[in-house]
Amino acid sequence: MKIVDLKLTVVGVPRHTGFVNKHVIIELFTDEGLIGIGEMSDFSHLPRYAVDVSDLTNVLRSILVGKDPFDISLINQELIGNFPEAMYYYEKGSFIRNGVDAALHDVCAKYLNISVSELLGGHVREKIKVCYPIFRHRFLSEVEGNLATVRKRFNQGFDVFRLYVGKNLDADEAFLDGVAKEFGSKVTIKSLDFSHLLDWKESLRAVKRLSNYSFELIESPALANDFDGLREFRTRVDEPISEHVWSFRQQYEMIKRDSVDIFNISPIFIGGLTAAKKAASAAEVAGKSCLLGTTQELSIGTAAMAHLGSTLLNLNYTSDPTGPELYVSDIVKDKITYENGYLNVPSKGVKGLGVELDPDKIEKYRVDDLSWGKVTVHQLQDRTSECSGEKLK
Structure with a gap:
């Protein structure tokens, strides 16, 4: 099995308290027709810089396309070389590696007809x-x-x-x-x-x-x-x-x-x-x-x-x-x-992570990029909604 392409989709999903958190959904496509999904969760953290999703897509394609997704250790080694540990809690390179690694596990488990926990x-x-x-x-x-x-x-x-x-x-x-x-x-x-x-x-x-x-x-x-x-x-x-x-x-x-x-x-x-x-x-x-x-x-x-x-x-x-x-x-x-x-825990009978993307919901919450625009540093620190003043994590 080989990875033939990937797709990154940015979604902005509101919390009940009003703050909209942005996440990147990754889909890995393989020559077996299987698709692995992962989540680069909650980019709504300081530092306030935003990742360019087009550039990130191109970088990840250069790393992943042509690889066997079962080479999880080797792929992680290359990922950490490109997105290294920085001794920082909210380092966005860790978010990126997390999403890719989840998608690798998802597609490999699907190929074997087992759950990720197995x-x-x-x-x-x-x-x-x-x-x-x-x-x-x-x-x-x-x-x-x-x-x-x-x-x-x-x-x-x-x-x-x-x-x-x-x-x-x-x-x-x-x-x-x-x-x-x-x-x-x-x-x-x-x-x-x-x-x-x-x-x-x-x-x-x-x-x-x-x-x-x-x-x-x-x-x-x-x-x-x-x-x-x-x-x-x-x-x-x-x-x-x-x-x-x-x-x-x-x-x-x-x-x-x-x-x-x-x-x-x-x-x-x-x-x-x-x-x-x-x-x-x-x-x-x-x-x-x-x-x-x-x-x-x-x-x-x-x-x-x-x-x-x-x-x-x-x-x-x-x-x-x-x-x-x-x-x-x-x-x-x-x-x-x-x-x-x-x-x-998703039951033992599920394949992969046991969750399936909903195209309608993806389209509903899709946003163009990860930029935070006029959101202030204070709002990002305390997860405050500008209109309500309520706190979020």
Whole structure:
């Protein structure tokens, strides 16, 4: 089997809060008539530069056309040579590699008439516990809206929530107090997620202030790539510490310093299923647990993570992928599904990723490019809608 061509389609899908996230859908065409699909998820991150999709298409054609899609390791080696790791959380080269790698896995699994999870090693679980995100408070006035989100999602079966903290501690405390009083033990706060907003000493002061409330773990409580600071923070708190993996060098430094308890692994940030599986294996060798992170993908990217998570032996904590629940629609015929706070893994009988593009929805949400035009840096940082002022991840 050989790759004969590829196609990139940019879509802009609104979230329920108003912000339009842009994604690139990749289709790989083969001489066997099979098509592999992948998702370069959520280019709506800083830095604000936009990838030129025409140029990217030409570059990827030069790398992929004529290749056997089963040469996944060799293709990934060439991809990382063209889109290298940059020790940066939102490096767009990782997004690109992730989409290509998912499409490779999809088409190879289809050729073998198996699911991507079987290609990755086989199911050890049929569903993955996930949490719903509560986005960072900027003002006290936003607390009631976030409590309303908890009520709504709790009624839909989500009983675990992840709270972004650190911008307004008065509001963070008021929210946690409201959840505790209204829901008690029926709702769990999975984590306080600082997202590298504060240095480790500031995060420590914040955690001490919020420690009257129950939460399971703490995420990203130091500035990005401050491995020593992360270690210092970890020695001063009782809760386990989680950090994202966005390069193998970064993961090596965290393992060497024993900086974390849990590796937050997401294909979008490490550059694909191949790299994510490797990062999870490195964590397992180091005696560390994993959870699946997210950039809030559509159903293609979420399906890829579901297949990955179904194969991980050290996936010991509640994971994050709830992206399809945040958007007003999707670009596949049947969205990935959730039930009682769990992400359902596509069944063993599916072929490839188990999702199929919907041409009508693709056409509805198609946009010309990835440019952000008049969107401000502040809006991109906080995922704010210009008209509503509401926050998004």
